[in-house]
Amino acid sequence: MPNQNRRDFFKTSLALGVTVSGLASGKLKAETPKVHPEDRMGVLVDTTVCIGCRSCEYACKVAHNLPTGSLESYHDDRSVFNKERRPGEEVLTVVNEYKSNQEFPIDVKVQCMHCEEPACVASCIVHAFTKHKDGSVTWDTGKCIGCRYCVIACPFQVPVFQYSKALQPNIMKCDFCYDRTSKGLLPACVEICPVEALTYGKKVELLQVAKGRIKQKPDKYFDHIYGEYEVGGTSWLYLSSTNFSNLDFPKLGEDPAPATSESIQHGLFRYFVPPVALYTLLGGIMWLTKRKENSEEEE
Numbered sequence: 285m286p287n288q289n290r291r292d293f294f295k296t297s298l299a300l301g302v303t304v305s306g307l308a309s310g311k312l313k314a315e316t317p318k319v320h321p322e323d324r325m326g327v328l329v330d331t332t333v334c335i336g337c338r339s340c341e342y343a344c345k346v347a348h349n350l351p352t353g354s355l356e357s358y359h360d361d362r363s364v365f366n367k368e369r370r371p372g373e374e375v376l377t378v379v380n381e382y383k384s385n386q387e388f389p390i391d392v393k394v395q396c397m398h399c400e401e402p403a404c405v406a407s408c409i410v411h412a413f414t415k416h417k418d419g420s421v422t423w424d425t426g427k428c429i430g431c432r433y434c435v436i437a438c439p440f441q442v443p444v445f446q447y448s449k450a451l452q453p454n455i456m457k458c459d460f461c462y463d464r465t466s467k468g469l470l471p472a473c474v475e476i477c478p479v480e481a482l483t484y485g486k487k488v489e490l491l492q493v494a495k496g497r498i499k500q501k502p503d504k505y506f507d508h509i510y511g512e513y514e515v516g517g518t519s520w521l522y523l524s525s526t527n528f529s530n531l532d533f534p535k536l537g538e539d540p541a542p543a544t545s546e547s548i549q550h551g552l553f554r555y556f557v558p559p560v561a562l563y564t565l566l567g568g569i570m571w572l573t574k575r576k577e578n579s580e581e582e583e
């Protein structure tokens with residue numbers, strides 16, 4: 285879908301969101317599963333260690349049967365760092381490089397953060413997303429109706445809709461290698477990282493590790509663990525030598541992000557908007573967007 289039409293879809297959908305959420309009055313709290321943090325797994329990304337080799341991008345693609353070139357081509361091609369990239373239809377994680385006033389540039393791996401209170405889960409009206417006990421957030425192709433609420437709701441702009449697949453588009457995002465970790469394997473990106481910039485483990489222990497590194501080397505680390513508190517906490521945690529705003533991390537509060545999307549859902553149910561009416565509305569939006577796209581292509 286051309287960018288213009290994609291923007292149109294978002295604009296229309298956001299207008300819908302605002303209209304419907306306007307129906308809901310007062311604060312409505314999330315009903316996300318509460319699991320003791322002891323159960324949570326996570327990954328600590330130490331950007332001061334990452335060398336930008338992009339082996340993680342390669343391994344992630346291999347693990348998810350996505351098209352990939354040779355591993356060497358990932359190491360050799362530094363031109364990708366000329367512009368900032370985002371996870372996309374065929375790449376669930378990307379590494380971006382930032383110039384710094386230190387000796388080396390700073391490389392930052394980007395993927396789904398696996399939020400403790402995920403906006404994607406809360407916004408999905410057919411419960412196609414699942415927040416698992418270990419913290420992973422996965423998506424079920426069989427339930428998705430393609431409404432793309434999750435795409436709009438995510439505070440990190442992670443889920444990507446497969447516009448290129450007309451008949452059976454998927455929502456693409458990092459699944460924390462759920463198939464691998466449930467068999468006792470490491471996430472593919474963690475396993476391949478040659479410098480141990482990525483550490484997989486219990487989130488409570490990773491937080492202790494991160495705090496220990498900051499305490500031991502206060503000159504090396506910026507005193508903040510990104511993901512400890514942002515949007516209620518995330519399974520992926522980051523350390524950096526500089527303020528995270530210099531690395532394009534969104535500045536987010538500690539409140540979970542689902543509030544807006546939940547208002548939409550609760551507004552719908554509070555005022556008894558039946559699901560079939562909602563699906564018709566969403567179908568209408570998609571049809572209008574597609575129609576506009578076709579007419580633009582004809583022109």
Ligand code: SF4
Pocket residue numbers: 396397398399402403404405421437438439440441442443457
């Ligand atoms: S980063 Fe976005 S897609 Fe990932 S769990 Fe959080 S809200 Fe969902």
Ligand code: SF4
Pocket residue numbers: 343344345347376377395457458459460461471472473474
């Ligand atoms: S955890 Fe798995 S899906 Fe997520 S970025 Fe790493 S390799 Fe990709």
Ligand code: SF4
Pocket residue numbers: 333334335336337338339340341379391393476477478479480481482
């Ligand atoms: S594999 Fe490790 S060192 Fe290489 S880019 Fe990914 S996180 Fe950085």
